[in-house]
Amino acid sequence: MTGFLLRRLGGAVFVLLSLSVFLYLVFYVAPGNVAQIACGPRCSPAQVAQVHEQLRLGDPLWLQYAHFVQGIFAGRDYSSGVGVLHCNAPCLGVSYQSDQQVTQLILNKLPVTGSLVIGAFALWLLLGVGTGVLSVWRRGRPTERVLTWLTLAGTATPVFVIGLLLIIVFCSTLQWLPFPTYVPFGENPEQWAWNLLLAWVSLAAIESAKYARLTRSSMLETLAEDHVRTFRAYGVSERALVGRHALRGAVAPVIALSALDFGSMFGGAVLTESLFGLPGLGRELVEAVKVVDLPVVVGMVLVTGFFVVLANAVADLLYAVADRRVVLS
Amino acid sequence: MSEALLAQEVGTAPAAVPASGARQFWRRLRAQRSAVVAASVVAFLVLVALAAPLLTALEGQDPNTFHPSLVDSAAGGVPLGSFGGISAEHWLGVEPQTGRDLFARIVYGARVSLGVAVFATLLQVFLGVVIGLAAGLGNRAVDQVLSRITDVNVAMPLMVIALALLAVVPPEFPRPVLIALVVGLINWAGTSKIVRAQTLALKSLDYVSAARLSGWGKWKIAHREMLPSLAAPVITYAALLVPQNITVEAALSFLGVGIKPPTPSWGQMLTDADVWYQAAPSYLLIPAALLFVTVLALTVLGEGVRTALDPRSQSRLGGVRRGLLSRRKGGAQ
Numbered sequence: 001m002t003g004f005l006l007r008r009l010g011g012a013v014f015v016l017l018s019l020s021v022f023l024y025l026v027f028y029v030a031p032g033n034v035a036q037i038a039c040g041p042r043c044s045p046a047q048v049a050q051v052h053e054q055l056r057l058g059d060p061l062w063l064q065y066a067h068f069v070q071g072i073f074a075g076r077d078y079s080s081g082v083g084v085l086h087c088n089a090p091c092l093g094v095s096y097q098s099d100q101q102v103t104q105l106i107l108n109k110l111p112v113t114g115s116l117v118i119g120a121f122a123l124w125l126l127l128g129v130g131t132g133v134l135s136v137w138r139r140g141r142p143t144e145r146v147l148t149w150l151t152l153a154g155t156a157t158p159v160f161v162i163g164l165l166l167i168i169v170f171c172s173t174l175q176w177l178p179f180p181t182y183v184p185f186g187e188n189p190e191q192w193a194w195n196l197l198l199a200w201v202s203l204a205a206i207e208s209a210k211y212a213r214l215t216r217s218s219m220l221e222t223l224a225e226d227h228v229r230t231f232r233a234y235g236v237s238e239r240a241l242v243g244r245h246a247l248r249g250a251v252a253p254v255i256a257l258s259a260l261d262f263g264s265m266f267g268g269a270v271l272t273e274s275l276f277g278l279p280g281l282g283r284e285l286v287e288a289v290k291v292v293d294l295p296v297v298v299g300m301v302l303v304t305g306f307f308v309v310l311a312n313a314v315a316d317l318l319y320a321v322a323d324r325r326v327v328l329s
Numbered sequence: 330m331s332e333a334l335l336a337q338e339v340g341t342a343p344a345a346v347p348a349s350g351a352r353q354f355w356r357r358l359r360a361q362r363s364a365v366v367a368a369s370v371v372a373f374l375v376l377v378a379l380a381a382p383l384l385t386a387l388e389g390q391d392p393n394t395f396h397p398s399l400v401d402s403a404a405g406g407v408p409l410g411s412f413g414g415i416s417a418e419h420w421l422g423v424e425p426q427t428g429r430d431l432f433a434r435i436v437y438g439a440r441v442s443l444g445v446a447v448f449a450t451l452l453q454v455f456l457g458v459v460i461g462l463a464a465g466l467g468n469r470a471v472d473q474v475l476s477r478i479t480d481v482n483v484a485m486p487l488m489v490i491a492l493a494l495l496a497v498v499p500p501e502f503p504r505p506v507l508i509a510l511v512v513g514l515i516n517w518a519g520t521s522k523i524v525r526a527q528t529l530a531l532k533s534l535d536y537v538s539a540a541r542l543s544g545w546g547k548w549k550i551a552h553r554e555m556l557p558s559l560a561a562p563v564i565t566y567a568a569l570l571v572p573q574n575i576t577v578e579a580a581l582s583f584l585g586v587g588i589k590p591p592t593p594s595w596g597q598m599l600t601d602a603d604v605w606y607q608a609a610p611s612y613l614l615i616p617a618a619l620l621f622v623t624v625l626a627l628t629v630l631g632e633g634v635r636t637a638l639d640p641r642s643q644s645r646l647g648g649v650r651r652g653l654l655s656r657r658k659g660g661a662q
Contacts, residue, residue, distance in 0.1 A: 011480060018481045027497060156625035158576045160583050161617045168606050270488050271580055285489060286584055289496040297493045304486045
């Protein structure tokens with residue numbers, strides 16, 4: 001186990017470093033005119049030259065990258081023309097637009113994304129696993145057909161389509177809910193939940209389809225196994241077979257998929273956040289992309305990559321913990 | 330994605346399924362009603378996309394001409410006439426504000442949607458197969474390097490990187506090609522992991538050993554003995570990738586960083602339609618419904634392909650049912 005963890009940790013560090021090199025090359029080197037981008041389209045050549053100086057773009061590439069990595073692990077200083085701006089580790093750079101530190105920016109947005117993901121996660125797990133179990137329990141009956149097609153429809157609907165329709169129906173036509181605006185949990189928990197409700201439902205509706213399918217196929221697989229046949233021969237009831245023994249087979253894959261989704265969702269709920277006006281990480285990224293705010297873009301992608309790598313490792317670990325037949329290697 | 334989950338998705342344990350003939354595949358596919366319906370829908374959409382210039386010529390419109398006379402400029406650009414201005418000249422009505430023909434934009438949008446998705450999938454499959462095969466067949470060092478590269482690819486969040494990349498590439502670069510390239514280059518890891526696992530499993534099988542013992546080279550074995558066995562899981566996985574890629578393109582265009590006007594795209598129409606849903610609901614509902622139908626048909630077809638390629642599998646749609654768990658709940662196995 002310790003060996004596995006150490007190897008995974010080493011692998012994760014390697015992956016993230018490679019990702020940072022890739023991102024650095026693509027975003028800071030390939031565009032060529034970084035000083036112009038940083039300064040904005042209306043800058044005079046003199047101003048651009050000044051920015052070029054400040055960002056130390058004249059340094060050799062490897063040195064620039066080394067400074068970037070140094071910032072992440074030890075912090076770094078930026079000369080801002082008038083004084084020196086210190087950026088604490090983990091420093092991902094300073095926004096060209098707002099002069100805010102990217103790390104701070106990300107930390108500020110994290111609670112919003114967290115609110116969205118955690119609420120939706122609870123909902124989709126319940127909905128997905130519930131649907132899966134029900135469709136196995138009622139297999140061969142009309143209920144199963146209906147559930148299977150509902151699940152399929154869920155997989156086929158893009159989250160922004162369902163979200164758009166929900167907003168139109170519930171906020172505009174029926175006016176049962178306010179047009180979503182984000183209210184922090186600490187300010188007013190009730191308003192927080194009401195405003196997030198539609199976003200949770202849209203995300204959960206799409207995601208739960210995946211879980212329903214996974215639950216169903218894992219359970220069917222387990223039901224076909226010999227030990228289940230033995231149980232059945234001993235007279236174990238169908239309810240116990242499905243609810244206890246077959247469900248056990250679905251636990252490991254569902255947990256593993258949850259970890260993966262949870263990780264990628266933290267950086268990737270771009271669509272839901274944009275649609276529901278939630279000022280989280282995803283929306284921040286879209287805004288940064290539109291104005292080509294490179295440090296924010298690179299910082300966000302790196303942080304998302306970090307979450308994905310973490311989630312992958314956790315998924316493998318949990319899979320092995322939940323299913324003793326799996327050997328970690 | 331973790332290997333175990335990938336295997337779930339593809340539905341085949343590595344190397345368990347011998348390559349079956351094309352004729353058998355068609356027979357099994359045709360036996361599933363849902364797959365046949367889905368295939369027909371997909372074929373229809375592909376035809377529409379291919380025949381876009383023909384269809385618009387038939388209608389007598391083109392996707393980019395503005396018709397200011399067909400919208401009520403006093404009311405902010407709402408299409409004149411009922412149901413968003415549907416008429417004999419404009420089969421699906423016109424776009425609010427600009428008055429561009431909606432039917433023409435929809436059929437040209439189908440080209441973009443399907444074209445981008447198919448091209449991206451081909452790229453993903455090509456990269457995945459080449460890298461996965463090389464990792465599975467190569468020596469330890471090659472496998473290590475390629476597997477680490479695959480890990481890095483897994484760590485690239487698709488939407489996030491695609492968004493970021495689309496921002497820095499100069500606008501002169503043709504957007505549909507760019508999106509397909511970006512999606513293809515960021516998201517091949519799933520295919521390569523499947524192919525690598527399958528290749529490793531195949532390596533130890535008798536007929537591969539026999540080929541090796543009779544002096545065949547690595548690449549001849551890969552080409553002649555392994556590729557046919559890889560076809561089933563790869564096709565299955567690819568069939569699932571196409572609808573996924575359609576959604577990704579629509580999503581990027583929806584966010585305003587994908588396909589740029591005047592090129593029509595369903596996702597981009599949805600963004601524009603967002604503010605018009607009350608005045609011109611058809612402008613929102615038509616692309617939304619088409620997106621839904623296209624992705625649904627492709628997904629159902631993908632399921633059908635999976636069932637047809639893996640004889641042991643249960644159809645997850647309930648079409649063909651064989652094996653132990655069919656029909657009667659609790660019946661004797």
